Amino acid sequence: MEPTRTVSIIGTGSYVPEKVLTNQDLAKIVDTSDEWIHSRTGMRERHIAAADQATSDLGTEAAKAALADAGIDAEEIDLLFVATLSPDMFFPSTACFVQDKIGAKNAFCYDLGAACSGFLYSLETAKNQIACGAAKTALVIGAEKMSTFIDWEDRSTCILFGDGAGAAVIQAGGEGRGIMQAAMGSDGSLANLLWTPGGGSRNPISHEMIDQRQHYLKMQGREVFKHAVVRMAEAVNQALEKNNLRADEIKCFIPHQANIRIIDAIVKRLGIAGRVYTNVEKYANTSSAALAIAMDEAAKDGTIQQGDLVALTVFGGGFTWGANVLEWSKS
Ligand code: COA
Numbered sequence: 223m224e225p226t227r228t229v230s231i232i233g234t235g236s237y238v239p240e241k242v243l244t245n246q247d248l249a250k251i252v253d254t255s256d257e258w259i260h261s262r263t264g265m266r267e268r269h270i271a272a273a274d275q276a277t278s279d280l281g282t283e284a285a286k287a288a289l290a291d292a293g294i295d296a297e298e299i300d301l302l303f304v305a306t307l308s309p310d311m312f313f314p315s316t317a318c319f320v321q322d323k324i325g326a327k328n329a330f331c332y333d334l335g336a337a338c339s340g341f342l343y344s345l346e347t348a349k350n351q352i353a354c355g356a357a358k359t360a361l362v363i364g365a366e367k368m369s370t371f372i373d374w375e376d377r378s379t380c381i382l383f384g385d386g387a388g389a390a391v392i393q394a395g396g397e398g399r400g401i402m403q404a405a406m407g408s409d410g411s412l413a414n415l416l417w418t419p420g421g422g423s424r425n426p427i428s429h430e431m432i433d434q435r436q437h438y439l440k441m442q443g444r445e446v447f448k449h450a451v452v453r454m455a456e457a458v459n460q461a462l463e464k465n466n467l468r469a470d471e472i473k474c475f476i477p478h479q480a481n482i483r484i485i486d487a488i489v490k491r492l493g494i495a496g497r498v499y500t501n502v503e504k505y506a507n508t509s510s511a512a513l514a515i516a517m518d519e520a521a522k523d524g525t526i527q528q529g530d531l532v533a534l535t536v537f538g539g540g541f542t543w544g545a546n547v548l549e550w551s552k553s
Pocket residue numbers: 253254255258259262263338377378379381441442443444445446447450480481484507537538539
């Protein structure tokens with residue numbers, strides 16, 4: 223294959239499980255209220271997967287929707303990523319489970335771990351593999367069953383997350399500039415502000431570890447909040463600069479859906495009021511699925527249209543962050 227420069231999104235899809243958990247429902251589980259949650263986060267409800275639904279099942283639904291939207295067969299996919307922090311198992315990868323479920327038998331498959339930033343990291347990685355000729359058509363999925371890994375006794379974290387999946391099919395070519403240059407970053411020195419400390423090789427599964435609830439997500443909310451605002455705003459500016467664009471040329475900004483106050487603070491820093499897509503009220507933070515779901519909804523409801531310039535930005539555990547800009551070439 224010849225190296226190519228333009229790589230575009232040709233289809234998107236998303237899926238959230240049927241069960242809705244409202245703030246009022248949460249108030250029956252932990253000491254909280256709809257007023258507290260909504261005023262601090264902008265969230266009203268989130269979707270929770272059924273006991274027999276694993277992350278790959280959510281990812282599969284989103285993948286099927288994206289393939290249908292792109293109008294291509296699963297056998298045309300030659301690269302398949304799942305970005306997730308809630309895999310079906312440590313191994314094999316959730317991507318391999320999705321491959322089997324959708325029949326993408328010509329794809330090579332792996333998971334990508336960048337916590338809530340995973341979808342944008344995957345999009346960037348897949349774009350580069352296509353641009354250099356290593357793959358032709360990629361299916362990039364962000365999928366999470368966060369409800370398995372959060373501590374339902376910890377009101378400071380359990381209210382924040384939901385389950386879901388989003389996907390995009392990307393291919394070489396397309397009108398316009400496609401997926402442009404990204405600005406990405408990480409800072410591992412801040413890992414302990416947002417992590418799941420137990421269950422891996424550092425702190426293996428044991429009765430003691432489980433009794434201490436170390437297998438659940440832990441977070442220093444205020445610290446994470448501050449870093450998220452600074453890093454996402456910075457990354458957007460860097461991505462705009464790399465692509466010789468100004469903020470006023472962007473039709474729609476789609477940030478990671480973690481908290482409406484984080485989004486509002488970014489909007490203020492960048493001066494982009496009225497051009498930001500949010501759905502955190504309906505789904506809460508679905509981690510690596512959040513950006514993918516928001517992008518799919520923005521495309522389907524007409525917020526973004528062919529020829530529009532769209533900026534994406536993410537932040538997550540690691541810390542990891544990034545932003546990129548794309549010219550929407552799908553009609
Ligand atoms: N309901 C009611 N009260 C709650 C609560 C809840 N669900 N969770 C925490 N509180 C209480 C705390 O115990 C604390 O009480 P105290 O003052 O008596 O100690 C008080 O509310 C303030 O807690 P604090 O954590 O300082 O609140 P905050 O204004 O920072 O909001 C978050 C908390 C988690 C909503 C906010 O920090 C946040 O969104 N951070 C970023 C999280 C995030 O997006 N993470 C993922 C990034 S990918």
